[in-house]
Amino acid sequence: MDDFIPVSTPVFEGRERELLAQCIETGWISSEGPFVEALERGMAKRTGRAHGVAMSSGSCALQAAVGALNLHPGDEVIIPSFTIISCAAAVIRSGATPVAVDCDPRTWCMDVDLVRQAVTPRTRAVMPVHIYGLTVDMTRLDVLTAEYGLAMVEDAAEAHGQQCDSHPCGGFGTMSVFSFYPNKLITTGEGGMVLTDDEALAMRLRSMRNLCFEPQRRFVHDELGWNWRMSNVQAAIGVAQLDLLDTFVERKRTMGRRYDALLADIPGLERPLPSTPFADNAYWVYGVVLADEVPLDAVQAMRRLAERGIGTRPFFWPMHEQPVFRRMGLFADTHCPVSERIARRGFYIPSGLGLTEEQQERVAAALREVLVHA
Template structure:
């Protein structure tokens, strides 16, 4: 079996986990939590880091902490994992969707301004698959219309936009440390901000809104979204290897691109564009049709090669349709890539030999029809 993702744990992970066990610091009170917060925020170039249980928790806390007026609109891509839009809806905010750039799979920033109304409060950008969102126009519009920026950089550890780290652009930014990310803590997430008051608000919200005066007296609801010392120990060890991780991910992407060069009926991901080099969080392919997409994935499965379909569009999600959102909306670029796109094994644990096997099987499947 060649799974879609195998994490790489070849640094000091075991050493740090043993330290947690031997010292008894296994809860969220342990010293690795603060260390990971400080080191990760420094790496990205932010003032404050708040570690949480997972990336979705990071979004929940970040959106709540922004204190946007209920009923306000937030512009967000239709092509994304459900977590960002879910967090908005749960806070009584109205997601306003835009289509995608089919070359990068990110939100089409040229479509944002037409969606801005007097109810718009923020733009939630989600960096997708390997390229960042084109941030300069987003920042310009946010400034022009006095909007906040929430930045979902869950997939972008170490990626840069014009030489600046993703996760450093939003008023508040979030990351995920799920096992398929460049840095993993098993589960885990991080909120980053340069605003001290916003950071303190996030710390309260992720910790059940305890108040200093009397710990078990609560004036509002929060969550128990704390990261454990065990998770943070993994994160510290993983962060120490981030440069080699990014190098390896690009080696994986480049090897696939070389192996699959000239292939018909399937579009390969771009290596770079005008503002960034692909970081290949996943190696994403887009088939010429939904039928071909399904066929390739089905045939690869027979050879014990894992794949995943692309995200499904938010305007086509049954849960949102039942709630009355996005009636009669259509976003053709997003709909096409959601139906025709899939990604293949490209986790950090994959070997060059396995990359070659996957590449060969894809060529065989397409050649044989």
């Protein structure tokens, strides 16, 4: 379908071609090139961090961050149930146990009150995840983790340029993690980064991403690492994208406000909050949840939108309902009714940086037609 509107397409409006040409002209295409360090410095400065460590993906960055905590069997890490599987997988692969809590019904982010209820003597860390454009209440979570002496790994994969209580996302906790997947505000194609203020952690993360080569004896290894390096080619794109981050954030917010106006009078449609007491919505994606009285679920609504040339993406499926984890015996007694409901009744509509006003109008009209004839 020639006029199909995809959920997201990346936008390259800055120095991407220029910096990529430099990679080719100089021959620096591997992880040894200068743009990797430039991107690390730029992201660290942007988030108020001391150190950035680029990785080959956001999932690898999460795995490295959790792995650097040196967790042991029996240790617990509290995560939101409503998130991507990478969060739980990182905890499990570290040898620890993920403990899932439900999300707030309006922000879709981890409920800090439920985090407090989930803390046990075995809890070692908390992993807040900012969801779809709004943030976890990080100030309250900071207080909680300090009270119990817990580490915090902030998943800011969807929160480039976002702030919570006027503090940049990616700047909270022991470590924070970004993804640079193509649908993110900064993309390197594939890629991610861990940020921290702890120099020893940064050194360990650099070693882990580089097969744990010994500094003096390169091919002698005291422990096993991974090849999670980001290439200079990827980083060059990221450096160019970082230059435009403020522009991209404002563009997303303009799209969000426009969707708010276009969809305001559609009955049975729960739209994202424009703000909370601690954050303004950055509208990384524009998610909607069908009210209980709507006789369609998300799958049916998405199918009807696809027939009209509109791309959509389902909401995350809850961690405590993932078949792979159930087979492992995890989350057996976990119940997260909010996550369960929005997973079945929520989806997001086209909201990439390249979306035009005319396309937004088409999306809104199609969504209106689907719900009116539900």
